[in-house]
Amino acid sequence: MSKRDYYEVLGVARNAGDDDLKKAYRRCAMKHHPDRNPGDAAAEAAFKECKEAYEVLADANKRRAYDQHGHAAFEHGMGGGGGGPGYADMGDIFGDIFGNIFGGGGGGGARAPRRGADIGYVMELSLEEAVGGIEKQIEIPTLDACDTCEGSGSADGKVESCTTCGGRGQVRFQRGIFSMQQTCPHCNGRGQSIANPCADCHGQGRVERTKTLSVKIPAGVDNGDRIRLTGEGEAGPTGSPPGDLYVEVRVREHEIFQRDGDDLHCEVPIRISQAALGDTIRVPTLGGEVELRIPGETQSGKLFRLRDKGVKSVRSRKPGDLYCRAVVETPVNLTPEQRELLEKFEATFVGEGARKHSPRSSTFLDGVKGFWDRMTS
Incomplete structure (x- = not known):
């Protein structure tokens, strides 16, 4: 069967420039590429035909020989410059045209199998x-x-060897004195086809x-x-x-504990009487309730440390600590008797002697007095 004219194969005029040849080849190859036409022998033959045509016409020396002698230029050793159109591996021209279209890329060696996504x-x-x-x-x-x-x-x-790369997973192309190889665009470097x-x-x-x-x-x-x-x-x-x-x-956020690394934090409410007189209370931990001694004259905000009651580290397996912050609550819903007792208790805080029972209040009042003295001086 006689070969078709290469210009006719690509659908370009005989005076077509390099850009026109490249666009025509891209259009032809994309239309007939085996990946788009699996199992279609006619499409595969057309793909090879347009590849062969472009390979000749894109090379200035080969194109000159073809224009003078036609297909005979590449028979019986004519044409020079490396032999006939089939001297290189299938895909020789893919480096600059199909590198980004069909998954090829620069670089040497066959590409390792592409693993699945994480x-x-x-x-x-x-x-x-x-x-x-x-x-x-x-x-x-x-x-x-x-x-x-x-x-x-x-x-x-x-599974068969890829016909484009011959099972090697890569194709080679040459430009002048440079020879380069890239991943096969047909099998994506696997070297096999189905x-x-x-x-x-x-x-x-x-x-x-x-x-x-x-x-x-x-x-x-x-x-x-x-x-x-x-x-x-x-x-x-x-x-x-x-x-x-x-x-x-x-x-998720916890209703009692806040985590800070391997340590846990929580607030423990106590009554005024417990804070003033001291008491032993039970507090929760992730391992169950434990006793916590509240010393007399405890102020709101005081921090108590329970060793090894935090989180056991996933890395060192050393447990953290639990920090309990005392929060003194003001009593509510007082009975008449409780109110009377508190009023009597409050009446005992009179004169300058009352200040020794409220250290933070005394410090605060001294600060306020000093502030006003500075403002009025």
Whole structure:
């Protein structure tokens, strides 16, 4: 079968410039590219034909020889400059035209199989769950390996060498004295192609589904901590390695405790009489109630430290502390008897002697007096 005229193949005039040739080739190759026409032998033949035409016409020496002698210029050793149109690997011209269209890129060597994407998941926990550890089941929408073809993408399990790169995963092209190679745009560097794609995954080797996983959260995790589950991310295309799943911990606010690293903080309300006379009260911890001794004359805001009653670190396993802040409450809903007793108690605070019972008040009043003295002087 005689070859068609190369200018006719690309649909350009014989005096077409380099830019016109490149645009015509891009248009022709995109139309007939095997990735767009899987299993179509006619499209593959047309793709090779337009590639061959561009390879000749884009080279000044070859184009000159073709214009003078036609296809005969490349028969029986004519034409020079490296032989006929088929002297290079398929895809020689892809470096500058299809590098960004079909996934190719510069650089040497075959590209490693493209792994699946990583997945992020935010898990909300109560403080008790974060401190004590827990195992939870989660559901994740993801791309998982196709069961029908076992992730290969092939309906019959057969995978062939890529016809574009000959199974090497890379193609080579030459410009003058420079020879470069890049990832094969047809097989994306895998070096293989699928002749009979799986009907369920359309040759991709993966399908959309919701996956249920059991995640073990270690004791002591905190806000922002991430747990990595290797290989539980999205499946890679056509059998390539899967990505990972990252579970990020978010701890809900607690009604009693505030966490600061491995330490816990809480406020403990006490009555005026307990603050003045002292008392032993019971306070909550994450491990149950414990006794806390309140010494006499305790002021509101005083901080008490309970050692090792905080959070056991997920890293060092050393427990933090619990800090209890005393908050003296003003009594409400007084009975007549209680009000009478308080009035009698208040009546005892008279004269200059009353100041020794209220150290903070005395300091405050002295400060106020000094302030006004400075203002009026």
